[in-house]
Structures are given as structure tokens and as C-alpha cells.
Amino acid sequence: MQLDAKIPGGLLTExxxxxxxxxxxxxxxxKKKLDIIVVGTGLAGASVSATLAELGYNIKxxxxxxxxxRAHSISAQGGIxxxxxxxxxxxxxxxxxxxxxxxxDFRSREANVYRLAQISNNIIDHCVAQGVPFARxxxxxxxxxxxxxxxxxxxxxxxxxTGQQLLLGAYGALMRQIAEGKIKTFPRREILDIxxxxxxxxxxxxxxxxxxxxxxxAADAVVLATGGYSNVFFLSTNAMxxxxxxxxxxxxxxxxxxxxxxxxxxPTCIPVHGAYQSKLTLMSESxxxxxxxxxxxxxxxxxxxxxxxxxxxxxxxxxxYPAFGNLVPxxxxxxxxxxxxxxxxxxxxxxxxxxxxxxxAIKRDGKDVIIKKYGxxxxxxxxxxxxxxxxxxxxxxxxxxxxxxxLWVDYxxxxxxxxxxxxxxxxxxxxxxxxxxxxxLMQGLADGYFILPYTIGGYLAExxxxxxxxxxxxxxxxxxxxxxxxxxxxxxxxxRTVDDFHKELGSIxxxxxxxxxxxxxxxxxxxxxxxxxxxxxxxxxxxxxGKEFNQSLERAGRVADFLEFGELMVxxxxxxxxxCGSHFNEAYQTEExxxxxxxxxxxxxxxxxxxxxxxxxxxxxxxxxxENVELSQRSYK
Amino acid sequence: xxxxxDKKNINLTLKIWRQNGPDNNGFETYYADDISTDMSFLEMIxxxxxxxxxxxxxxxxxxxxxxxxxxxxxxxxxxGRAHGPEKGTTLCQLHMRHFADGDTLVIEPWRSRAxxxxxxxxxxxxxxxxxxxxxxxxxxxxxxxxxxxxxxIPQETAETAMDAAACIGCGACVASCPNxxxxxxxxxKISHLALLPQGKPEAMIRVMAMxxxxxxxxxxxxxxxxxxxxxxxxxxxxxxxxxxxxxFIKSGxx
Numbered sequence: 001m002q003l004d005a006k007i008p009g010g011l012l013t014e015x016x017x018x019x020x021x022x023x024x025x026x027x028x029x030x031k032k033k034l035d036i037i038v039v040g041t042g043l044a045g046a047s048v049s050a051t052l053a054e055l056g057y058n059i060k061x062x063x064x065x066x067x068x069x070r071a072h073s074i075s076a077q078g079g080i081x082x083x084x085x086x087x088x089x090x091x092x093x094x095x096x097x098x099x100x101x102x103x104x105d106f107r108s109r110e111a112n113v114y115r116l117a118q119i120s121n122n123i124i125d126h127c128v129a130q131g132v133p134f135a136r137x138x139x140x141x142x143x144x145x146x147x148x149x150x151x152x153x154x155x156x157x158x159x160x161x162t163g164q165q166l167l168l169g170a171y172g173a174l175m176r177q178i179a180e181g182k183i184k185t186f187p188r189r190e191i192l193d194i195x196x197x198x199x200x201x202x203x204x205x206x207x208x209x210x211x212x213x214x215x216x217x218a219a220d221a222v223v224l225a226t227g228g229y230s231n232v233f234f235l236s237t238n239a240m241x242x243x244x245x246x247x248x249x250x251x252x253x254x255x256x257x258x259x260x261x262x263x264x265x266x267p268t269c270i271p272v273h274g275a276y277q278s279k280l281t282l283m284s285e286s287x288x289x290x291x292x293x294x295x296x297x298x299x300x301x302x303x304x305x306x307x308x309x310x311x312x313x314x315x316x317x318x319x320x321y322p323a324f325g326n327l328v329p330x331x332x333x334x335x336x337x338x339x340x341x342x343x344x345x346x347x348x349x350x351x352x353x354x355x356x357x358x359x360x361a362i363k364r365d366g367k368d369v370i371i372k373k374y375g376x377x378x379x380x381x382x383x384x385x386x387x388x389x390x391x392x393x394x395x396x397x398x399x400x401x402x403x404x405x406x407l408w409v410d411y412x413x414x415x416x417x418x419x420x421x422x423x424x425x426x427x428x429x430x431x432x433x434x435x436x437x438x439x440x441l442m443q444g445l446a447d448g449y450f451i452l453p454y455t456i457g458g459y460l461a462e463x464x465x466x467x468x469x470x471x472x473x474x475x476x477x478x479x480x481x482x483x484x485x486x487x488x489x490x491x492x493x494x495x496r497t498v499d500d501f502h503k504e505l506g507s508i509x510x511x512x513x514x515x516x517x518x519x520x521x522x523x524x525x526x527x528x529x530x531x532x533x534x535x536x537x538x539x540x541x542x543x544x545x546g547k548e549f550n551q552s553l554e555r556a557g558r559v560a561d562f563l564e565f566g567e568l569m570v571x572x573x574x575x576x577x578x579x580c581g582s583h584f585n586e587a588y589q590t591e592e593x594x595x596x597x598x599x600x601x602x603x604x605x606x607x608x609x610x611x612x613x614x615x616x617x618x619x620x621x622x623x624x625x626x627e628n629v630e631l632s633q634r635s636y637k
Numbered sequence: 638x639x640x641x642x643d644k645k646n647i648n649l650t651l652k653i654w655r656q657n658g659p660d661n662n663g664f665e666t667y668y669a670d671d672i673s674t675d676m677s678f679l680e681m682i683x684x685x686x687x688x689x690x691x692x693x694x695x696x697x698x699x700x701x702x703x704x705x706x707x708x709x710x711x712x713x714x715x716x717g718r719a720h721g722p723e724k725g726t727t728l729c730q731l732h733m734r735h736f737a738d739g740d741t742l743v744i745e746p747w748r749s750r751a752x753x754x755x756x757x758x759x760x761x762x763x764x765x766x767x768x769x770x771x772x773x774x775x776x777x778x779x780x781x782x783x784x785x786x787x788x789x790i791p792q793e794t795a796e797t798a799m800d801a802a803a804c805i806g807c808g809a810c811v812a813s814c815p816n817x818x819x820x821x822x823x824x825x826k827i828s829h830l831a832l833l834p835q836g837k838p839e840a841m842i843r844v845m846a847m848x849x850x851x852x853x854x855x856x857x858x859x860x861x862x863x864x865x866x867x868x869x870x871x872x873x874x875x876x877x878x879x880x881x882x883x884x885f886i887k888s889g890x891x
Contacts, residue, residue, distance in 0.1 A: 047779075054778040066700065067766050069806055070708040086786065122782075129782035131775045131835050133799040140789030158799060164707055165802060172774030179770040187763070210755055239702040273675050278683055279704045380706065383723075383730045384677075449779045497690050499683070543690055548657070549698055549756040552690060 003256070003607060003622040006410040007111045012628045016115045019411065023458030031056035034460055035219040037204055039191050039246055041068030041174065043167055043441060044424025045225030047448030050173035053182035055453055060217055061174065062186045062206060064241050069171040072227055072239040073444060076163025077284035077377065078147065079155035080127075080441040082120035087144050091152040093117045098629060100439060103149040103329050104404070104432020105581035105597065106631050107259070107605070109624060111411060112429045116439075119446040124156055126449060130169040134158055145373075147437035148285055149329040149636075155438045160284055160376045166441055170448070189215075190554060191246040192482035194222060194253050194420065195475050201253075201420035202468045205478045207486075209554060212547040214479050216470040221419045221456055224250060225448070228403035228425040230263065232562045232569065233514075234506025236400035237269060237282040243558040244565045247407055247426055251568075255415040256607035256620060258408035258428035260565070261573035264435055264582050265515050266401030267333035270384055271353040280399040281384055283356070283377055285437040288326040290361035290370060291394065293317050293333070295354050299344030305355055305393050316340055324636040331434040331582045331595070332636060334398035338515050339593065341397075348395045357393035398515060402440060404431040404582065405572070408607040408622070412455035413447060416607075418463070421456055423447035428605065433581025486546045489556045494539030498555045501536050505529065505559070505566055513570050518586045522574045526567055533563040568608060568617060575619060578602040590633070599631050646671050647738040651685070653697055654745045656754050664743070674734040678721065679704060679711060681733055698757040706730040706870065709805030712812070713758045714745040719809035719868040727807065727870040747808050749817035751855045762808045764854035765822060771850035772843040773826045775836050788834050801828035803871045810865035810873075816857030821865040823847050824877035831884050841888040848885055 008019040038049045041063040049061045085091040097117040134156050135143040144153040158165040177183040193205040203218040229244035230236035251257045268283045297314045318325045337354050347353050378389045406428040407415050414421050424444040512525035544550040579588040579595035588596045605622040649669040656662035686696035702710040706727040715721040721731045752760040810821035830836030866875040
């Protein structure tokens with residue numbers, strides 16, 4: 001199958017306008033007759049539900065959490081990028097576009113990324129109008145800060161809680177439409193399957209997490225805004241319920257999965273401290289504005305940081321990358337931290353940490369200024385570690401944080417299944433092989449407020465569909481299959497807990513498909529995952545029944561999908577015989593140990609098609625054409 | 638109990654509220670042995686639950702998600718205090734180093750007429766969503782906004798609005814109030830929006846609608862006990878309730 005990304009013709013700067021004009025419109029009267037299912041209530045899901053409802057569509061909104069306001073976007077700390085150039089430092093739509101394409105190591109679509117940069121400004125306008133309390137200068141105008149991979153200051157923020165404030169803005173809009181009667185919410189619902197009728201996405205099977213009831217819902221289109229799959233690693237910065245299940249079910253129903261091996265390892269997280277640990281905590285990248293990263297110059301130096309004089313410290317990012325210093329992109333910062341620790345220069349009890357030091361910033365700006373900027377992050381750090389970053393340098397280490405890979409979508413954000421749209425982190429489209437800081441919030445809201453509401457109209461206007469209800473046999477069949485899978489999980493009654501399997505899967509992937517990879521390790525990982533999956537279906541223990549509130553059963557279903565999905569990640573990593581962005585294959589590196597791309601053979605999106613449970617997935621290629629930027633070796637020196 | 642302990646591993650007795658259905662409920666005792674003081678409180682419950690699962694027993698149901706203190710999902714009473722003994726801390730950010738070897742902890746769900754118990758420590762907080770639906774937003778459709786810098790907002794105003802907007806909607810204020818009032822939750826939202834120029838056009842309608850809905854959802858009134866402020870993990874100030882009252886009176890007058 002030839003993948004058609006449906007990128008409009010014409011100049012890069014005019015493609016989106018042209019697309020808007022070429023998309024067919026649904027008349028206001030007809031919108032009222034159309035039902036759309038939106039899964040997820042994070043930035044992308046909440047914003048798209050609200051906006052579609054404002055346009056007149058009828059929305060059913062589903063989420064796992066007890067209320068839409070708790071979706072994991074709420075945890076985003078640092079900020080949201082926009083090309084406003086309020087800082088007058090030479091920013092422009094073109095520069096934001098270029099930084100994002102380059103940051104992604106030239107593995108994303110030019111047209112998508114340019115559109116994202118264009119829309120970035122509308123997002124800030126809309127969020128301010130909603131009452132999002134962004135940080136302001138003394139004159140009352142909006143303040144900005146810098147983030148990795150950029151030399152301009154274009155990041156808007158609300159202290160260290162930008163995601164929370166943007167999400168509460170979108171949640172408010174969603175609540176308003178519920179009051180208007182345009183949105184019906186279904187909280188505490190898990191998606192068990194996507195239902196296709198005549199090869200078009202027409203609904204979902206869900207399970208009520210309170211009563212265990214299996215339900216079916218029909219609509220004219222389905223939107224997945226289900227986030228990323230970082231939790232395949234067990235330990236990640238994602239919320240505990242974040243999962244791949246809905247996306248993986250869509251994959252099994254024919255939606256191609258793109259670039260699953262592109263997983264972002266964030267450089268500034270609190271290091272792992274024990275085997276009982278349930279998740280990792282991110283410290284916002286914004287800290288790298290003022291914090292200096294260092295390790296002792298000599299391996300094995302176990303002195304406390306205040307005993308190590310300047311001359312015996314290695315500020316390795318500033319030394320290796322003088323132009324960007326501590327603000328290199330995330331993949332570069334993470335890999336360098338790992339390299340230092342591998343050389344025995346890591347600090348802390350485990351030796352798997354580096355310092356992030358605010359001493360110079362406090363001396364320069366005063367403690368009050370630094371506390372005002374990062375107070376809540378310092379507080380969070382102190383709560384977890386019992387240590388005060390104003391007195392001792394923070395210790396940080398990389399952790400899995402975000403997934404650039406996701407379901408393949410065309411320019412209109414539709415997957416390879418007609419009528420199934422995918423937005424936000426759940427799709428693959430805008431960040432290439434590495435996402436820059438403060439770009440995830442931008443993409444989620446761009447998709448939700450300003451892209452999908454138009455493009456889905458184009459699909460609905462030009463597609464003739466019969467009304468389908470949940471009584472259709474396809475729904476009954478899907479519900480039955482979902483129920484029998486639940487019964488199977490409950491009937492195994494083995495000897496290992498779900499979490500135990502999940503931890504082992506996570507450690508296999510972290511060791512073999514993490515910050516640095518090679519073919520031999522990846523092959524080993526593939527075997528290990530298969531063995532673990534087999535054992536899971538023979539030896540997992542899931543207490544309780546399917547007809548009640550059962551958190552073990554919820555987790556079992558998600559881990560069962562992760563055990564299949566993990567293998568797909570490894571297969572994708574094996575197939576990409578180059579290094580780019582987050583995907584670092586040791587066989588492909590420059591003399592200076594930087595990622596070495598192979599643009600001749602791998603300048604493409606890898607999109608995988610499900611081919612049955614016992615078969616390898618089928619590889620499809622979407623070539624990436626760069627007409628407006630020159631492919632170059634990324635350099636942050 | 639709140640004294641920070643130096644010991645690396647501690648032993649605790651837990652009395653946990655178990656409930657599955659309206660009539661099937663009560664405290665059960667569990668022993669948490671050899672608990673690392675670096676663990677978070679929820680990780681300690683994870684350890685108990687892994688053990689119960691392997692013993693073929695029903696693990697304790699509890700709500701949690703981000704485990705970094707921002708989503709507002711977690712929350713139980715520990716010895717009568719919402720989110721436990723540490724000030725300005727959600728349950729997920731509470732670490733075992735704040736407990737001493739040999740402590741007994743009584744762990745209960747949020748208790749309030751408005752929050753029905755779903756199972757064990759899990760309650761239904763959807764009444765808070767209902768209050769927001771009544772008007773906890775600014776009515777602006779996507780596409781209508783002027784340039785973001787068109788309205789300068791004094792830094793102090795923006796910061797005060799942000800102080801109120803930091804509410805995570807966990808319900809600790811309701812759980813710790815003797816009247817089970819949601820006034821701090823409502824006051825925080827009213828303050829956030831009424832302070833900002835964008836929120837002023839709807840301010841009067843909003844406050845009326847939200848207060849009426851709060852009553853309809855069976856939350857009690859505020860009688861200035863200030864338990865909510867003391868237990869709020871985001872340290873939302875009770876001045877927001879004063880502002881709510883001012884806005885409410887203004888709305889009634891004009």
C-alpha cells in the first residue's frame with residue numbers, strides 16, 4: 001500500500017490556507033446531525049471536544065480518569081512555544097519551524113511542522129482569552145523563557161505548572177459544552193476496542209471501571225487523543241494509567257503504527273532510588289536555563305559536591321557544546337549524561353546521576369529570583385529526595401518521558417483507517433526523532449483547537465455513510481471478544497503479579513532499547529519479550545472479577561498490550577539502521593559520538609501494518625521530502 | 638508521629654477502611670514491614686497490594702495517577718488528616734521518612750455527603766465537575782481571541798490569579814471541613830477568573846450559578862474553621878473564600 005500523506009501542493013507557507021479552502025465544509029444544520037467520539041481529555045482531547053462542540057457537532061468524550069481534568073497533560077511543567085517574537089530576539093514562524101525540524105533530526109514532515117509553527121500564535125491568543133494565567137513582566141505583558149534546542153526566548157509559561165493551566169483552560173471549555181448539552185462525558189471508561197463498519201471507524205467498545213459493564217458506542221467518526229506509550233518501560237514520567245491500549249487496538253484494526261522506536265528520554269529527572277519505585281519524576285527542562293550540569297573530572301570521585309573545587313569539575317555540556325551549552329536538545333543532553341556515568345563519573349549512591357547546580361545562578365540573581373522562577377520544582381525535588389537544591393546541587397538522570405512515535409496520520413490527521421483520527425502525542429506527525437521542549441503542549445492544542453476541527457469536517461462532508469447504531473453485529477462481535485479476553489485474564493490464576501511482569505518488560509526495554517541500542521541487543525530483547533509474553537498468559541495472577549471496580553484487571557489488560565507493543569518497538573528499532581535523534585544505534589555514530597543519520601536510505605517514516613498475531617508486521621515507507629530546509633548534520637556546538 | 642526518622646527501614650501497622658458495597662465495610666489491619674523510608678506513601682500501599690495479590694486476597698482500591706502532586710487524583714485521610722501529616726503535600730508526594738518505626742496509621746477515604754464511596758478508599762468526586770459546569774470558565778470559542786498582549790494584566794494580579802488557579806481539585810478541602818463545604822474549591826475558581834479582566838464580563842452570573850450548584854450538590858456552607866486551608870496540598874488561601882463572598886454579595890446587589 002502506498003502511503004499518501006495528502007500534503008497540499010504550493011508553497012510551504014501557503015499549504016495550510018490552501019488546504020482549508022480545499023476541504024469541503026459541513027453546513028451548520030448538518031453538523032447537528034453528526035456524532036463524534038473523542039477518546040482522551042488531555043490537551044488534544046479536551047480542546048478538540050470543546051471546539052467541535054462549539055461548531056455544532058455532538059460529542060461523546062471518554063476518559064480513564066475520574067474527571068477529564070486529570071489527564072496526564074496536567075503534569076507538563078515548563079511551557080509552550082509560540083513564534084510571537086514578543087522578546088524581539090529575532091524569532092519568526094520560519095525560525096520556530098526550522099528549530100523544530102532540526103530538533104527532530106529531520107525525520108518529520110515539513111508541511112506539518114510549518115503549520116504547527118503558524119498556529120502556535122493563535123494558541124497563545126486563545127489560551128489568554130480563556131483566562132490561563134501566564135507569567136507576565138512588570139509592565140503586564142507576557143513573559144518568555146528559553147528552552148532546549150532554541151537560541152531565542154519563545155516559551156510562555158505559568159510557573160512550573162503550564163500544562164495544568166492550559167489543561168484547566170481546555171477542561172473549562174469542555175465543561176461549558178457539557179452544560180450546553182453538546183458533549184456527553186464518560187469518565188472512568190477504558191477503551192477495549194475500535195469498531196469498524198464497512199472499513200470505516202464507527203465506534204468503540206468500553207468498560208466502565210466502576211461497574212465493569214462492557215458498553216458499545218457508535219458515531220460517525222472516532223478521534224483518538226490517547227497520549228503516548230512511555231509506560232511500556234514501566235518506569236517513566238507518565239502517569240500510572242497512561243497506556244497504549246486504544247492505539248494498539250486501532251493498530252490491530254488496520255491503523256499503521258509509525259516510528260514506534262522514537263521514544264524520548266528526558267535528561268532532567270530525579271534518579272531511581274529503589275526496586276519498589278513506581279514512577280519517575282521529571283524536573284522541568286526550564287531548570288537548564290539557570291542550572292549548570294556537571295560531574296567530577298575524575299572517575300570515582302566520591303567527595304561531596306561542595307568539596308570538589310571548580311578546577312576538578314567537568315561542565316561537560318558547556319565544554320562540548322559552547323553555542324547551546326546546557327540548553328542542547330533533550331536527546332543530546334541525555335546521551336551525554338549516560339556517557340559520563342558510563343565513564344564512572346556519575347554521582348550519588350548509585351553512580352547513575354549528574355549534578356544540576358544552581359549555585360552560580362543564586363550568586364548572580366539572588367535566591368529570591370531563582371525561587372520565584374523554580375520554587376515549585378525545588379519544592380517537589382525536596383519532597384522526594386529530602387534535599388534542598390538551594391544548598392546542594394540537584395542530582396538528575398535521564399528517564400523515559402515522551403513518545404514521538406504514534407499512529408500514522410496524513411496531513412489531515414486521519415489514520416490509515418478512514419474515519420479514525422489521531423491527535424496529540426498519540427499520533428507521530430510533528431516531532432520527528434526528537435521533540436523539543438515546550439513543543440508537546442503546542443502540538444496537542446494546535447491539533448485540538450485549530451486543525452482537526454476543520455479537517456474532520458472535510459472527511460465528514462465528502463463521505464457518504466449510513467447511520468449505524470451499537471446494535472450492529474460488528475459492535476456485538478467486538479464486545480464479545482473484549483469480554484472473553486477479560487475472562488481469559490481472570491482465569492489464568494498464576495503466580496506472578498501484573499506489576500512484576502510489567503517491571504521485567506520495562507527493564508528489558510530500558511537495557512536493550514533505551515538511550516543507546518545495537519542490533520545484537522535488540523534481537524535479544526525481541527526474544528526476551530516473546531518469552532515474557534508467553535509466561536504472562538500462563539502465569540499472571542489477576543484477583544477479583546470483571547464485574548466490579550478492579551484495578552488489577554485494568555492493569556493486566558494494559559500490560560498485555562504493552563507486551564505485544566514492546567516487540568513492535570524493537571522491530572522498528574532493528575529496521576532503522578541509522579542513528580537519528582532519540583534513536584541511537586551504536587553502529588552509526590560520528591567520530592565525536594554524535595548520532596549519524598543515513599539520509600540516503602532512512603529519510604522516511606516507518607509505518608507498520610498489523611499482519612496477524614503470529615506474523616511479523618508489514619513495513620511501509622513514507623518518504624520524507626525536504627524542499628525548504630537543507631538536511632544537515634545537527635550541530636549544537 | 639510526624640518526626641522525621643533516621644532509620645532506613647521501618648515497620649508500621651495500618652488500619653485501612655475496606656468497603657465493597659453499602660453494607661460490606663469496616664477497618665482491617667495490615668502490617669507493613671521493612672518499609673524503606675525513601676518510599677512514597679503510595680509505593681508503600683503498592684507493596685501491601687502486591688502481597689495481598691499473591692496471597693489471593695483483594696488488594697486495596699485507591700485512586701492515584703500522576704504521582705507527582707499535580708493531577709489531584711490521590712487522597713485519603715491518614716489519622717484524620719487529609720493527605721497525611723505534611724503541610725502542602727499530596728498523598729503521592731508524602732514519603733515514609735516522615736513516619737516513625739512502630740507507628741499505627743488509620744487510613745480512610747474522603748468522607749462527605751457529596752462524595753459517594755465507590756470502593757475502599759476510592760470516592761466519586763464528580764459533583765466538583767458539576768460545579769465547574771455551572772460556570773467555572775470564560776465563554777470564548779476557539780478563533781475569537783484578540784492578540785494575547787492586547788490586554789496588559791499587572792504582574793501582581795496575574796500572580797494572585799495563579800495562586801488561586803493552582804487548585805488541583807482533589808477534594809481535601811471538602812474532606813477536612815466539618816461541614817463538608819466546597820467553598821475553598823469554588824472560591825479558588827471564582828478568584829482566578831474574577832481577578833482577570835477576561836473573566837469580568839461573566840463574573841456576576843458565574844458566582845451565582847456556581848454557588849447554587851454547590852448547594853444543589855449537597856456541599857455544606859463555610860463557618861470559618863479554616864481546616865480546608867490548613868490541609869490544602871496546594872496551600873490555597875482562605876482569602877479566596879472571602880473573595881467568593883464579596884463576589885456573591887456584589888452579584889446579589891447589582
